Amino acid sequence: MKLNTLMSMCAGRALDAIHYCVLKPPAEGYESAMNTLRQRFGNTAVIVQAWVRKIMDRPRVDIPRLGEFADDLENCYQALSALGFTQELNNQSSLRQIVGKLPKFLQNRWSSKNYELKSKNIVPELEHVVKFVRASTWEVNDPVFGNGTREAALAHHKLKKTSFSTSIHFQQRSKGDIYAVCSQSHPVETCRTFLGMKRTNC
Template sequence: MAIRADTLVGRGLETRLSARSRTRIQELKAEQLQLDMKRLKIRQQQISLELENLAGSVQPSDDESTSDEPPGLVPLDSVRTYVESCRASASHRVPEDAESRTITNRRIRSPDIELIKFDGTPKRLWKLLGSFKADVASGLWNYRQRLCYLIHRCVGEAREAIEGCVMLPPKEGYVRAIDTLESQFGCPDDVAECLLDEMGNGTKIKPTDITGLRKLVRQVVSSEISLPETGYESSLNCPTTVKGIVRRLPDSMQLRWAETALKKRREGTKLLFRHLVRESLS
């Protein structure tokens, strides 16, 4: 009997506790409902204020201004139409700041310009840096991202030379990486020597070797653009440079250049590198 009484007492306690728990839960739900109702009222007041502001900003049209209504009052129909149009457009409108951030992030994540991989060859550095600064770095506002993208475009010795720049502050690391590449791999003397050697130190091109002739033309045109920018235009106009290129041309093109050279001498015009490009290789 004692055990049975204890059991009944325990069940009674559990029943009272569960009843209290249910009561407390209901009280919490009621409090939450009251809070939700208060928030809803506040939101309704905000919407009412916004509608009043919108109604106050509507200007009457020319037709409405000629009506019999007192001046300064706006017809209710025009206010309703304006408010409804604002509501319809608001559901599809993207905030300006969010839209601009989306466009900026998209440009940062995936630049449209695909750059070459720089392996330390001097003549390729200026092409890389020129394209990188104009097409990629100008669209990346973060110096850390500029540095990471620049390191990603380098391989071999060039990458080893600038990888340590990530340990510096973003702006300092980016500037240091550019300076390192220019000082170690972009010496103007090395660039000029490399380009001039490729053009003048080679075998004579056969008349049937179209591929070799096109390659020489590309080298000549590239040098005409690159070397004056680095201050080596005089090296292009050097007779040794011009003669070295002419010696590699097929006989028919050498004859054409000889005629051009003779004509320029008779005119008293100094032979320049651009004459070779325009009149013999074009």
Template sequence: MDDGGYNKALDILKKQFGQPHIILNALMNEMLKRKQINVGDGEALWSLVSAMKKCDVTLNQIGYTSDLNSTNNLLKIQALLPTVIQNKWANKAHEILEDREPTFSDMLKFIEKQAEVSCKMFGRHVGRNDKRQIEKPKVYANVVKTSKSPSCFICNGEH
């Protein structure tokens, strides 16, 4: 590609596909167009974290983060979370609000931590109501039957 053809091709691609608002819209749709995550679904949390990281990295690289941090988008992401995690985020956001506005990055770190917890032993057990795991073990006594009548232990059967 002589005469700057490569640079011209890049400019054409940037004009057609590299407009920040188009990229933002595509990434936000990928992140937000999903079902609400169920309690204990660590895989779905990790999928959301992955989409959020993709948004964060891409939009930071092109310098287009103002929409990422909008309260409206943070609320949409919060609505995807299980209610128990929504409540935890509300408490975390309340703490952050004492100093500043919560950001997309704050929420990403929070959700990533929740995804990590969900994949550990106790996190994987959340929301399960398996009675077999919480029942007391049954104790069985071994009974031996004999044809003789029982003897008295105190007097060796002499009565």
């Protein structure tokens, strides 16, 4: 029963590595399976590097996947803490890379949190980032007020993309919108002066 339970909890390379154990007597097979798993996958350095890669090698996180990132980050922190290897990510360079994977509005918010910690003579550590990401996830996914946060973030993102259009200014008069280039009262999409401009002049 122990051997069957152990094998049901394994997958991929780990399961392939202990398949041979089912051919042995149950007690012997269980001991062989445990020894194989310890030798191949129980090495502390292997576990630590696997968690570090899972956090550091992922792309930037968007809002819908923020909860998943928060879970992985917290599990990584707990695993490194249990093994005594938090220093692997507990440095300013690694923390900066982790924060850099967050949506831009959360990166800006972390800057304020970072200043707040340092003003109290506290050096930001992995634990602070983990708590920040978790709290941000709760805020974004709040059933009552979370949508507003998401919409504000998306609006900020769209605003950056439309910076070109916002750079064209109109003067409001009683007759309607006056295009600033030719000062005629007509929509910008029909302005010959604007349409004839080179892209570098816009």
